[in-house]
Amino acid sequence: MNTQKLREKCFGIEEFTADILNWIQSENLWNIWVPKTYGGLEMNLSEGLQMLREVSKIDGSLGWTITLCSGANYFVGNLKEGTIKKIFNNPKATCLGGSGAIKGTAEKVGEKYRISGDWNYATGSHYLSHFTLNASIIENGVPLKNEDGSEKFLSFILPKDKITIISDWRAMGLKATLTNSFKVHDVLVGEEYSFEYDRFHQPQAIFQLPFRVFADLTLWVNYIGMAHHFHKEAKNLTKCNYLDMLMHELKIADKMLFNYAEELEAVISKKKPIGGNKIEEIHKSASNSVRNLSEAIIKIYPALGMRACSENQELNQVFRDYFTATQHHNFVNR
Incomplete structure (x- = not known):
């Protein structure tokens, strides 16, 4: 296609x-x-x-x-190999998704966990084969703590037949993502379906990335892609100078994103750690870039006329998709 x-x-x-x-x-x-x-x-x-x-x-x-x-x-x-083989037994049909929020509870029962709770914003909810979630750990009725006093939580993977989807996605854009809430009630799962998101068992270079960096870069590239699409459609309706401003920001973003990717790949290939300062630098750069792209799009929009306001126009959908995406907590400064 x-x-x-x-x-x-x-x-x-x-x-x-x-x-x-x-x-x-x-x-x-x-x-x-x-x-x-x-x-x-x-x-x-x-x-x-x-x-x-x-x-x-x-x-x-x-x-x-x-x-x-x-x-x-x-x-x-x-994940460990045995669990991978169970979940990825039909790889092309395996589609995970869920929530990064720590909302539910997982009560330790021997070598299993009894999970209950509800979570928001599971992108692709209707398309998933398995749901991922984070839950606070309880043992003998007592919430467990880490050595630093913070609550102990684990991530879990559950098959979709153990999940109830709550159809509450009503956003103005990204409609087909079906980013619904979901709930789990009293589901018992083996500890092999639990994991710690920052501990890896696979040797590939991609798994040497700090998860925050992985999240920042993979989300950032979406804003860049949607902004490119907006520019493509908008230039058919206006010649305003802000189009050049948007393209300027896009060129900066593209170059910066892929320079970071190459830099990180080089560091990992030398088996060196990615330091906290670099992690913060990447997050700040991505956040600033998304803000600059958003400002440029907003400056263009008033020059586009009524067609840009019509829901049957592609440009309008791109605009709604982009600004729905900007509400993701990763780059929101409240």
């Missing part, structure tokens, strides 16, 4: 059709980061970011869903 055909199929829908989902599976895009050993594409950081940039340029919901679900499949690096 070519880019234009895919864009047409994504326009105006509130849920991906079977042919869109089949295309994602045929391209194995849920598994951008998954090792080839387990049926994935095993892309390096630069390759994966380039792929995410291209799909987010096609459609915001498409890029966002593939980013967050492939980002959840990235947790393959946190």
Whole structure:
């Protein structure tokens, strides 16, 4: 399916059709980061970011869903081999997603955990084979603490038949991401389905990245892709000078993003750690870039006329998708 055909199929829908989902599976895009050993594409950081940039340029919901679900499949690096083989027994159909919030509880019962709670914002909820969640650990009725006094939590993976989806996604954009809430009630799971998100068991370079850096870069590239799409559509309606401002910011963002990717790959190849200062630098750069892109788009929008306000126009959908994405907590300064 070519880019234009895919864009047409994504326009105006509130849920991906079977042919869109089949295309994602045929391209194995849920598994951008998954090792080839387990049926994935095993892309390096630069390759994966380039792929995410291209799909987010096609459609915001498409890029966002593939980013967050492939980002959840990235947790393959946190799992032990036996668990991986159970979850990724049909790799192209394996699609993880869920919530990063620590909201529910997991009561330790022998070598299992009894999980209950509700979580918000599971991107791709209707497309998932498994849900990921974070839960506070309780043992003998007492919440456990880490050595520093913070609450102890673990991440878990549960099959979709143990989950109840709450259909509450009513955002103005990214509609087809179906980023619904979900709940779990009294589900018992083996400890092999628990993991710590910052402990890895796979040797590939991508799993040597601090998770915060991985999240920053993979989200940032979505804003860049959607902003490129906005620029493409907007230049058909106006010649205002702010178009040049947006393209200037896009060139800076593209260069900075991929320079960081190459720099990180070089550091990892030398088996050196990525320091806290670099992690903070990347987060600040990404946050500033998203802010600059947003300001440029907002300055262009008043010059676009009524067509930009019409929901049956592609430009309007791109605008709504982009600014829905800006509300993700990662880059929001409240």
